Amino acid sequence: MSDTRRADPLASLISCWRQAQFLKDPAANFVALATLDESGNPATRMLTLRHMDDKGAVFYVNADSPKSLQLRADTRHELLFFWTSLMVSARMRGEIRYRRDPSFLEGWRQKPLGSRYADRLHTRLAQSAAIASRSVLIDELATLREVEPNPQDVPDALQELIVAPNWLEILRISDADRLHNRTAWVRNGDYWKGQTLVP
């Protein structure tokens, strides 16, 4: 027998995220993204959650990075959110979409200079490539500073990655009685169907 209900778990997740931000949770905006590498092994890394609304979770990623190449080859993925301030975790899977809308391009130009250089560096050195030593990075950055004193051009490969969820699992830890609250949700068109899981 299953316990199914209709609700909006994405709205609940967004509300948790806002609450974690309000509580100044140091990890409020950090999410782990798992993909599958070319050998079929799991590959996980942290990303910064830039935005989340009813269309999904938005991240900024480099289209030439291993994570992006992996997602192009095989869209299977999972996001893991965890807010210690709330003791809530969430797993999310969905449709992978990409976007570069005008607000993203304009927002990039407002980023601190160091962040813009860090992104521009990927136009000279492939992200995640092995290099001889850290001095290679420092030398490239010095050259970049000379060539581009105030970078305004968003790197061509930088894009918004959107995970539009169609599967969610939310776990709320109950310290009081350890009877945690855990529900898996599947989206069916405009509706979500939830099923209580043994925590």
Ligand SMILES: Cc1cc2nc3c(=O)[nH]c(=O)nc-3n(C[C@H](O)[C@H](O)[C@H](O)COP(=O)(O)O)c2cc1C
């Ligand atoms: C706290 C934190 C936030 C990060 N945010 C991002 C991010 O928003 N976008 C990104 O591409 N990499 C981000 N990174 C770096 C990634 O974790 C990863 O090292 C990098 O993207 C290369 O991953 P890949 O080789 O799997 O493509 C972040 C790392 C940490 C520790």
